[in-house]
Amino acid sequence: MMILSQKLVENGCKVVFLNTEFNHKRMVSCMVEQQDEEDSLIKLVSIPDGLGGDDHRKDLAKVCDVILSTMPHALENLITQENIRFIVADVNMGWSLKVGCRLGIKGALFSPASAAMFALVYNIPRLIHDGIINSDGSLLTTKKTIQLSPGMLEIDTGTLFWLKLLDDGMNIKQILNYLEACARSSDLTELWFCNTTYELEPRVLTFFPKILPIGPLLRNYSNMNASSSTRSMGQLWEEDLSCMSWLDQQPRSSVIYVAFGSHTRFDQNQFNELALGLDLTDRPFLWVVRQDNNMAYPNEFQGNKGKIVQWAPQQKVLNHSAIASFFSHCGWNSTMEGLCNGVPFLCWPYFADQLYNKVYICDELKVGMGLDLGENGVVSRWEIKKKLDQLLSDVNMRTRSLKFKENQLDKGRSSENLNKLVEWIKG
Structure with missing residues (x-):
């Protein structure tokens, strides 16, 4: 709005x-x-x-x-x-x-x-x-x-x-x-x-x-790749702009961007599996963990290849050449921003329209993958690693994603x- x-x-x-x-x-x-x-x-x-x-x-x-x-x-x-x-x-x-x-x-x-x-x-x-x-x-x-x-x-x-x-x-x-x-x-x-x-x-x-x-409807930044000090008007969370300079130091198309919006919540067990799944990928990741998150990081979590921030200037992040994939809750704003920047999705919807958006991204647009729950109702660290590996190695998925950036919108x-x-x- x-x-x-x-x-x-x-x-x-x-x-x-x-x-x-x-x-x-x-x-x-x-x-x-x-x-x-x-x-x-x-x-x-x-x-x-x-x-x-x-x-x-x-x-x-x-x-x-x-x-x-x-x-x-x-x-x-x-x-x-x-x-x-x-x-x-x-x-x-x-x-x-x-x-x-x-x-x-x-x-x-x-x-x-x-x-x-x-x-x-x-x-x-x-x-x-x-x-x-x-x-x-x-x-x-x-x-x-x-x-x-x-x-x-x-x-x-x-x-x-x-x-x-x-x-x-x-x-x-x-x-x-x-x-x-x-x-x-x-x-x-x-x-x-x-x-x-x-x-x-x-x-x-x-x-x-x-x-x-x-x-x-995207924010009008004069230079999307610059580590600008300008915060986005209307944001209810303070953006940590240090992530932009961190992205500048990462190889092209190497970083997994992980952000689940302003409402998604995990219990401690699921939070542990997410953290350890990111570790298992052995890839650089930028993970948004909101300040209202009350979860403790598991003892085994290394996180040495990643950067964790409380909130990020998402449109700038997705436009950065270092981003390889978007691990997302599939809110519509996130969906539009990901598509406009040609980034493939790993989808983990939480509620509301996100459930439909995930199906549309994966089955209709074919620019994303979903996650499967284990028998205990939890997405395991191994499932997260497997799907991220598949997504990042899928050349056709990346090509289709880039077409939305170049031709579709x-x-x-x-x-x-x-x-x-x-x-x-x-x-």
């Missing part, structure tokens, strides 16, 4: 960037001391999310339940105070378009996830109506795959993003009720935008032409769609 805001500013728009108070405080505390002229035209504001200080915001069911009862009124007041003339809403905040309509304000939807996930969220009411899923999210069909539209890419029912949450005992009915409300509000605008490209998701975009790709039509959004905002 921040990168999209910067693109809008570059095209002459002024942006009021709205967050919840909780996220706003984190974001402001991580802001760079000096912003460039474009960033100064982005005003950061916030409204309450309705949750108290002691409430656990990782309970998505509770978050969804509270948002609709508290945030619409707060948003209405903010629109009046800030003299807002146009709303660009995250697809999962689609209800905000309804608020805008009451005030006579036009809006657009933006999905930072894939077009396939956009289409899936929009079709949740139909999936319930057609008896494919229950209102609590459980599957009613015995089919292994479903199609949102005839001829469209089939979706493995095992990758439906709410099923893991259902297995974890979360109240999925509240979440689906919330997403249904967002889906109904989607029809209040003809402007649906997504961080994807026609080349990347042709079938989805063919059968859902209302979704207009404006990707890949044409920005031409995405730029045209972004211009449509700018014209609507200014009009």
